[in-house]
Amino acid sequence: MNILADFADDALRLFEDTTRRAGAVFEPSLRIGVTGLNRAGKTVFITSLIANLLERERMTRLSAQRDGRIEAAMLRPQPSADVPRFDYEEHLAAMTGPNPAWPSSTRRTSELRLSIRFRRTGLLSGLAGDGVLHLDIVDYPGEWLLDLPLLNTPWADWSRQSIEAARRPERIGHAGAFLAWAEKVDGTASVDETEAREGAALFADYLKAARQAGLSAISPGRFLMPGDLAGTPALTFAPLPDPDGPHDSLARLMRDRYDAYRRFVVKPFFQTHFAKVDRQIVLIDALSAVDAGPRAVADLRKAMSDILDCFRHGEKSWLGPIFGRRVDRLLFAATKADHVHHTQHSALQAITAALVRESIERASYKGAQVEALALASLRSTVEQTVEENGETLHCVRGRSLGSGEEVVVYPGQLPEDPATIVDASRHGHGEEGWLSEDYGFMRFAPPIRSGKPGYGPPHLRLDMAAEFLFGDKLQ
Ligand SMILES: Nc1nc2c(ncn2[C@@H]2O[C@H](COP(=O)(O)OP(=O)(O)OP(=O)(O)O)[C@@H](O)[C@H]2O)c(=O)[nH]1
Ligand SMILES: [Mg+2]
Structure with a gap:
């Protein structure tokens, strides 16, 4: 490890923090970490949150808005000159235009600053003027x-764990070709670039297939979404059943590349974007996992707990400066709650809280406030009650993503007791899916917008999320 380089990193960070705090006396800035696995709903959440802060009629549970104290909100130049700007206008136009569509998968990091001018409450209201x-x-x-858990996982452990994971029943069907390669390859043989590339390609194919099958705990993340690193040596490695080898061996090459990946790709990403986070929202697509069945829920729990465990290292480990230092509010949000009727939202919220409970209990958040809620960033359905065979079914109605036709769907009933789902996933058994067959088929298109002036896109509880994340800073 290059201690000097690490020291320089830390010194720079300290300088940035100090400057930020000095500026903060007059115009505080708050960095919101929007965390979530792929397809969890981050881009839609950010776009809708911004749109609803610019046009605030649907934000009545944000207290500053309810009390009429928000004077203005506007997009301002972002603080980081070297990160692309979040393409808010394009995402919003796509989601709320005449032919609404969801944004495509995010391929790179981007950033946006929204500034809110508000009237202060209490003693400060008369003295200090408006706040920003x-x-x-x-x-x-x-x-x-x-990739976050990789920072704490040395090559030999990662190699062993990855091979074990590939052999698990829910994965082996996707990992056959990769495992066949791994079992025949000799890590002690001398470096062979063709062999390394073949292994990396087969490993990436397996990860992509596993993700396609609905599994969550899949890394290294750049194998799925390489950004501009595609084809670089830092992405040309794969785990080996026998990870040790002499100098100049294939195993050594793989180890060096794995370490380079962690050092030059993973660490800077988390340092740049997570170290400065003040408040964190973790978006979880619990409904899709519940629908896919116990194994998918178990896999989601594992992925979330591996990630959340990294938050608990506190000051002692070198992850300390990245996590756990400043986040004082942490919100776990089940996304896409508009897929189920509101009578099931409390069950969805309870399942989400149960999925992450053990990790939260293990984590040392040092007095951080932690909450869970079920939300929809862009509400795409309305509720409808249907009588069928003397039974009342609480359905949702929306436009089908495929045909654009209106469909009424009964998504099934979530268990009231979250333990039903969490325990079944822990033991790897239970019904294949808890929701009705209709759920799996159901993907709604974004709604056609009414375009009422002053109203942002429709949502569920986005204002409650906003109140929890930064309502206190608008006092
Ligand atoms: N019905 C409904 N669907 C949603 C909502 N939010 C997200 N989705 C669905 O979830 C998909 C993924 O949302 P994104 O915001 O793109 O997810 P992401 O976390 O940015 O995903 P990556 O960019 O791949 O990391 C969307 O294409 C929608 O199909 C919502 O509020 N309601
Ligand atoms: Mg995205």
Whole structure:
């Protein structure tokens, strides 16, 4: 490890922090970490949150808005000159235009600053004039989040764990070709670039297939979403059943590349974008996992717990400066809650909280406030009650993503007791899916917008999320 380089990193960070705090006396900025695996709903959340802060009629549970104290909100130049700007206008136009469509998967990091001018409450209201809060939000490909646990996992452990994972029943069907390669390859043989490339390609194919099958705990993330690193040596490695080898061997080459990946790709990403986070929202697509069945839920729990465990290292480990130092509010949000009727939202919220409970209990958040809620960033359905065979079914109605036709769907009933789902996933058994067959088929297109002036895109509880994340800073 290059101690000098690390020291320089830390010194730079300290300088940035100090400057930020000095500026903060007059115009505080708050960095909101929007965390979530791929397809969890980050880009839609950020776009809708910004749109609803610019046009605030649907934000009545944000207290500053309810009390009529927000004077103005506007997009301002972001603080980081070297990160692309979040393409808010394009995402919003796509989601709310005449032919609404969801954004495509995010391929790179981007950032946006929204500034809010508000009237202060209490003693300060007469003395200090209006307050200003700058919200800084970063979007990134969800796949990259799964790299976080690698920072704490040396090559030999990672190699062993990855091979074991590939042999698990839910994965082996996707990993056959890769495992066949891994079992025949000799790590002690001398370096062979063709062999390394073949292994890396087969490993990447397996990861992509596993993700396609609905599994979450898949890393390294850049194998799925390489950004501009495609084809570089830092992405040309694969785990080996026998990870040790002499100098100049294939195993050594793989180890060096794995270490380079962690050092030059993973660490800077988390340092740049997570170290400065003040408040964190973790978006979880619990409904899709519940629908896919116990194994997918178990896999989601594992992915989330591997990630959340990294938050608990506190000051002692070198992950300390990245996590756990400043985040004082942490919100776990089940996304896409508009897929189920509101009578099931409390069950969805409870399942989400149960999925992450053990990790939260293990984590040392040092007095951080932690909450869970179920939300929809862009509400795409309305509710409808249907009588069928003397039974009342609580359905949702929306436009089908494929045909654009209106469909009424009964998504099934989530268990009231989250333990039903969490325990079944822990033991790897239970019904294949808890929701009705209709759920799996159901993907709704974004709604056609009414375009009422002053109203942002429709949502569920986005204002409650906003209140929790930064309502106190608008006092
Ligand atoms: N019905 C509904 N679907 C949603 C909502 N938010 C997200 N989705 C669905 O989830 C998909 C993924 O949302 P994104 O915001 O692109 O997810 P992401 O976390 O940015 O994903 P990556 O960029 O791949 O990391 C969308 O294409 C929609 O199909 C919502 O509020 N309601
Ligand atoms: Mg995205």
